[in-house]
Amino acid sequence: MTSLLVTDVRPWGGPLSDLVLDGARITRVCPAGAAPAITDRIDGGGRLALPGFxxxxxxxxxxxxxxxxxxxxxxxxxxxxxxxxxxxxxxxxxxxxxxxxxxxxxxxxxxxxxxxxxxxxxxxxxxxxxxxxxxx
Structure with a gap:
């Protein structure tokens, strides 16, 4: 399964973090800049990260x-x-x-x-x- 890295987001309005996604699941939340190197990435630009409604x-x-x-x-x-x-x-x-x-x-x-x-x-x-x- 291909991983996706979403960088620089604020889960639930908290501190800047990076999210590692495998498929539709978040498998890891890391402090911003501390996530493993993943080729597929999206820059979250400091935006709020919340689960879908x-x-x-x-x-x-x-x-x-x-x-x-x-x-x-x-x-x-x-x-x-x-x-x-x-x-x-x-x-x-x-x-x-x-x-x-x-x-x-x-x-x-x-x-x-x-x-x-x-x-x-x-x-x-x-x-x-x-x-x-x-x-x-």
Whole structure:
């Protein structure tokens, strides 16, 4: 496995350090300049180093991300909002793989590196929510 050295970062805002990564794991944290010689390197420029965000409750199958904003005109209860979403989802092409992918790309763009998604399964859409969230 190829190692990557990230130099001059501040883990959790602490002192300048170098990070040795093997694959997706940090295997060593060294004082700045004390890491082993590794060819592949990134200069962190003194920036803050934090773990990626985790979104532990998402609904990537039914997001309206990327669609034009539209006012909500339904009943202002949980049941009313669910009914409104169900009435509009087919018109908006929800659920779909492109919508789920757009939402996940946006999460990643903002630093989210792990997501747990819930999906709707009902008589109106059957298993399409699962298929959109996991197209494999």
């Amino acid at each position: 985790v979104n532990a409750h998402a609904h990537v199958d039914k997001s309206w991300w990327g669609h034009p904003w539209e006012p909500y005109g339904g009943i202002t209860t949980t049941e009313g909002r669910i009914a409104h979403e169900r009435a509009e989802r087919d018109r908006l092409g929800i659920p779909s793989v492109p919508v789920a992918e757009a939402v996940l790309r946006e999460f990643l763009r903002h630093g989210t590196t792990a997501t747990r998604s819930h999906v709707d399964v009902d008589l109106g859409i059957g298993l399409r929510g699962i298929e959109a969230a996991d197209p494999s």
